[in-house]
Amino acid sequence: MAGAFSLVSYISVKVIEEQVIDARLAKMADRLIDFQRGGRMPDAPSDIRFLIDADIPVELRRLPAGFHEVGVGNRHVHALLRDQGSSRYAVLQEVGELEHTELVILLSLALGFAVSVLLAAVLGVLCAKRIIAPVAALADAVGRNAGPTELPSLSAQDEIGVLARAFAKRTDELQQFLQRERLFTGDVSHELRTPLTIMLGAAEVLIPQLSERPAQLATAERIRRVAAETAQRVSALLLLARAPESQDAPCIVLNTIIESEMERCRSLLHDKLVECRLEWSEQVSVQVHPELAGIVIGNLLRNACRHTEQGRILVQLSAARLLIEDTGSGIPQKVRKRLFDRFVHGDERPAHEGTGLGLSIVKRVVDHVGWNVRLETPEAGGTRFVLTFPAGAGSLVNGP
Known part of the structure; x- marks a missing residue:
């Protein structure tokens, strides 16, 4: 001017x-x-x-x-x-x-x-x-993350006041939603622990009494194993309901968790011509609760076992990442961008075995513990999930 x-x-x-x-x-x-x-x-x-x-x-x-x-x-x-x-x-x-x-x-x-x-x-x-x-x-x-009533300019009559009141309303809604979700997850997990403890105790008492009845002994052992696994999942849900910064995660060896989850998934490969192989050259330590690590690895392994009819499932572990690759049917292109959303299935079959929550839980846990997960498509077909760990992860001792 x-x-x-x-x-x-x-x-x-x-x-x-x-x-x-x-x-x-x-x-x-x-x-x-x-x-x-x-x-x-x-x-x-x-x-x-x-x-x-x-x-x-x-x-x-x-x-x-x-x-x-x-x-x-x-x-x-x-x-x-x-x-x-x-x-x-x-x-x-x-x-x-x-x-x-x-x-x-x-x-x-x-x-x-x-x-x-x-x-x-x-x-x-x-x-x-x-x-x-x-x-x-x-x-x-x-x-x-100030409370809705702590936001400045709430009483202002100009555009800033309008913006502040909109933020306050939205913040209040989000905080109430998060509180309800945490309370629901905590309450459900807490209420499930008691019956699971009873089931686990009853199975442990029953197992010695069935030493001479192999068929019933196998059933009791399976009940005990499933009850123990479910109890671990309930503990993981309780951990997931807490804020990440409020947790003091221990430093664990990830190799043991992977081997345990692979053993649990072997029943899914019964009567299938599928080789499940673990490759690692070192023991990797990460700072995470074992229950949360089990949820992530277990869900990815179960998906690989369910969708692979023949070929192999390869699990590779290094200090920086964990790779789970299969030669199964793969994931359609149209659902890849929404694969980690809730109730999204990774196949196009009319009848699904799951609820479509497994990978969304994986994504939620990964974000919670500070890891990263991504989907890749191998050249030979199938599916490959890659978990990368933060800089704090590292190797302990060399393995076979």
């Missing part, structure tokens, strides 16, 4: 200058020529020169009649040339003083432009700080 104002002012000065000088020269020319043609001596102002015919400088004789701005000698003049009868008249006005005035005006405009820009910058910074301050305070409060 300052630049536009300065430009308009400069153009206005030039236009006014031209019009004023030209009008004055035209008026003086009419008066002086009338005096001269009337036989009287024309009386010109001190800054005006009135020349006739031979007295006109050579530079002006070649110019047509009209207004001109030219240099005569070492001077810069405005000239009005007129032809009347056989005579040529010239009225000259030096513009040195006008140029000085014009320079002063231009310098004033330049100074005004600079001051305007500086003032605009200062006012812009001050206004921006004043306007942004409530937004920054609101963002800080939301970032530190």
